[in-house]
Amino acid sequence: MKSLLKMTWMEAKLFLREPASAFFTLVFPLIYLFMYGMISGNEPTPMYDGQRALDVAIPSLTAVIIAMAGLMSNTMTMATYREKGILRRLQTTPVSPLIVLVAQVIVIFAMTSLGMLLLIAAGKLVYQVNFAGNVFSMLIGFVLSSLSFFGIGFILAGIMPTVRSAWVVAMVLLYPMLFLSGAFFSIEILPTAVQKVSAFMPLTYVVNLLRGLWAGEPWANHLLDVGVLVGMLLVGVIISAKTFRWE
């Protein structure tokens, strides 16, 4: 327990010292929010069933943070730790690999939450965004989305031979997902053929779920999203555990 606490605290410090990861999870989403604010203004839009673009932006950008934290920060940290022999050094101590993984999950999750809180705070203060949902539901949706996405990062770091190859695959997965999942703009404006592709993007389900819960829709409307994410979470945990290597 003492090791887990120390390890988690250490990883949190290291995360914040890494300018890229701190920027993409904490600052980048805010920049996007303000860009939305400038472009779309404060009027309700028919594209989002009468909600303002900014109201929708908060859950959408939360999905973006989750994707970046899971695919960029998580993949990079774990792949680098393995390639540089940092995990190998840990292997010579009595510490369990589980503690390494759990500390990593806690930190990435805490940073993702912090990113979301900053978004909500900025949205409330600057644009008085409207939250129609239930805080508790939103929280559960957020935890489920985050954990199911972090698994992808662990799997990539576990199966790709080098940091570079893990990074390339992470980017190849991340970019189409950001644009085709509806995180940045509603997929309804895309051609039908492209909309079909979005069904294969795991992030689509995060966007749908978070946006729905944010707008106050019941869970019953999102059983598919929940099913896909729970499935991803289970696969993620099993494969991460199986593919974990110290070196």
Added chain:
Amino acid sequence: MNTIVQVNELRKTYGETVAIDEVSFEVREGEIFGMLGPNGAGKTTTIECLEGLRKPDRGTLRVLGVDPQRESHILRERTGIQLQQSNLPDRMKVWEALDLYASFYPKTTDWEELLVQLGLEEKRNTPFAKLSGGQKQRLFIALALLPDPQLVFLDELTTGLDPQARHAIWDLVRDVRARGKTVFLTTHFMEEAERLCDRVAILDHGRIVALDTPTALIHGLDAEERVIFNVDGPLPASFAKALPDAVRLEVEATRVIIHGKNDREIPLVSEVVNLLTGQGVAFHDLRTEQPTLEDVFLSLTGHQIRE
């Protein structure tokens, strides 16, 4: 004296390549035991089998009385390990590394004291990436000493360090022994093995070709030592005549080299100096050259350690 490490007919292959074969030896409590050999001789494979990081194909291993594979959790708490290749996160500070690693063990020494002893106190707030090679190695030694281990493994400890840093590290390793710990190290530096180790196993192509104290290895070699000096004028013929039969004389202008076996009753150098002063021959810049482990290695394996 207690046996700390016992290895019997250890064998490990990687595919077709035999990394080590029929390697047997013992390490005794309180000694610095060195494994010397060129790159690829099987040193790291051996040390990693002992550390429990690799599974041997055959052979029995006992480290601190336990099997390193099956009871690795016991070893982890009682051994200190410095790996040949490992790192810490770039932005982790020296004190943070010690503080973090201290939390992994049930019982540790005071890491603040280790910082002082290893000369890292001024660097306590320096991130790992900003440390020099020697400072990184000292930090790794500190991490290895953290659990107050009975046995310390040091793999290629001074590779890549400048001579000054290397000598400082040697002093540290002697300190470790002075604290009653046993040290198992690997090296491909002859000088390191000769000056630091109590006993040395010479490894070549996965087999131990010799195992003894450095002095015994050198003496067992039956090699020659040399006395070298310069004379001002020509060397008198009477000098050459007075030399013992077993000794070979070589003269190049004013430079004189005398070769002789190193198992003589009277050291060759005193015999030569007595003769020179007795005959009133003026000489200067006299020095002797002893055989080294390099010569031992060459005569045992037929090749130089660095090719």
